Amino acid sequence: MKISVIGTTKPNYTASKEELEIFSGHNAGVCYMPNSFEDLLNESKKRTQNRINQTKSSGHHSVYDHANISLYLEGIPKALAIVLNNEKQYTTSEKSGRYTKMSAVGHEKEIYDKWCEKFKVLIKNKYQEKCPTFFTDSRIEKLAQENARYLLSMFTPSTSMVYTTTYRQLNYLYHFMQKEIQKDDSTQNAFYKKLKPYFVEFCNIIKENTPYFDEKLNADSKSRTLSLMSYNTPVQEYFGDVYATSYKTSFACFAQAIRHRTISYTMSLLKNPEFYVPPILNNDKDLVKEWLNDCESQKDEFPTGMLIGVNEMGTFDNFVLKMMERKCTFAQLEINNLTNEILANYVAGLKATNHPRSKEMESYTKGSRCTFSNYTCLAPCGFVDGITETRLI
Numbered sequence: 001m002k003i004s005v006i007g008t009t010k011p012n013y014t015a016s017k018e019e020l021e022i023f024s025g026h027n028a029g030v031c032y033m034p035n036s037f038e039d040l041l042n043e044s045k046k047r048t049q050n051r052i053n054q055t056k057s058s059g060h061h062s063v064y065d066h067a068n069i070s071l072y073l074e075g076i077p078k079a080l081a082i083v084l085n086n087e088k089q090y091t092t093s094e095k096s097g098r099y100t101k102m103s104a105v106g107h108e109k110e111i112y113d114k115w116c117e118k119f120k121v122l123i124k125n126k127y128q129e130k131c132p133t134f135f136t137d138s139r140i141e142k143l144a145q146e147n148a149r150y151l152l153s154m155f156t157p158s159t160s161m162v163y164t165t166t167y168r169q170l171n172y173l174y175h176f177m178q179k180e181i182q183k184d185d186s187t188q189n190a191f192y193k194k195l196k197p198y199f200v201e202f203c204n205i206i207k208e209n210t211p212y213f214d215e216k217l218n219a220d221s222k223s224r225t226l227s228l229m230s231y232n233t234p235v236q237e238y239f240g241d242v243y244a245t246s247y248k249t250s251f252a253c254f255a256q257a258i259r260h261r262t263i264s265y266t267m268s269l270l271k272n273p274e275f276y277v278p279p280i281l282n283n284d285k286d287l288v289k290e291w292l293n294d295c296e297s298q299k300d301e302f303p304t305g306m307l308i309g310v311n312e313m314g315t316f317d318n319f320v321l322k323m324m325e326r327k328c329t330f331a332q333l334e335i336n337n338l339t340n341e342i343l344a345n346y347v348a349g350l351k352a353t354n355h356p357r358s359k360e361m362e363s364y365t366k367g368s369r370c371t372f373s374n375y376t377c378l379a380p381c382g383f384v385d386g387i388t389e390t391r392l393i
Contacts, residue, residue, distance in 0.1 A: 064168035150305030171217035230266035239349025329386025
């Protein structure tokens, strides 16, 4: 066996469009090369260019996925981030609304700051004396931020992220967004309608301010569009070696879920607005009422706590991998609880058909991931309510 490194990412280096195309053109020649890759590197530039022209015109665009481009997107809305993150062909590092204080203005800032303080008091009173080594003042503040951010709009331009995708995919994203831009407002759902100015801005930057736009790298031949929205009824539920299920969850939870790129997700808007209520509020009717009133005041801005319809489809093994991420004290509580709801339905579905792996799936119902026989926890929390999955925060 011989392994050669033929390309790497170099920080602070911006490759030219020509360099990416030549690299892609050489890769396109591998299918039919008579000898070695080195021969392709030494071929005439004209021969490589002919291959580039041929692959673009024929739709054989996968060779342009060998070339990666890293973008730093600053001050974008969370709504745009979930559009990008649902397209699979990416790696992202994103500023967390769980671990950092998010910026807001006006009424949004007022209610966000108010609930940050309320959650601090609630969490401290409920858990700090019981588990002081886990519930430090710093952790309490982060958990308060995590819950208060449910009131922030999906369109607050406070998200920053490094987004790495391929030369082909960047151009496909441009064309997917162009399709949404060109739609008449009357035919577009309210979420994409509100996103349209950001689609326009993104496309303008890619076309005018980067060297990587190419009209020929276009997905129109397969009639592909952005994958986020589902315009169909909920999927028919099924649990076996593969699974499909539908449910309601918040935008914030959905944004976490779609980071599992081996699982397919789509979302739809509910006819009437509903909102997630953090469980730590449920024992106080006045707090729940105040919370829902504040959520309602943000409904036209699509707060991250607004519920949406979600279709989820994947495989048995990839759902197990999802549980190893999300059934944990350190995971967002909403997605931890939602994963357990799907797990319960999965176990019931497998038992109903006498599936040979039903006992295996049932073994994951005993608690957080640290109870799994095939998982080793590298950072034990020591928080009993987290391990037993009875926590309220």
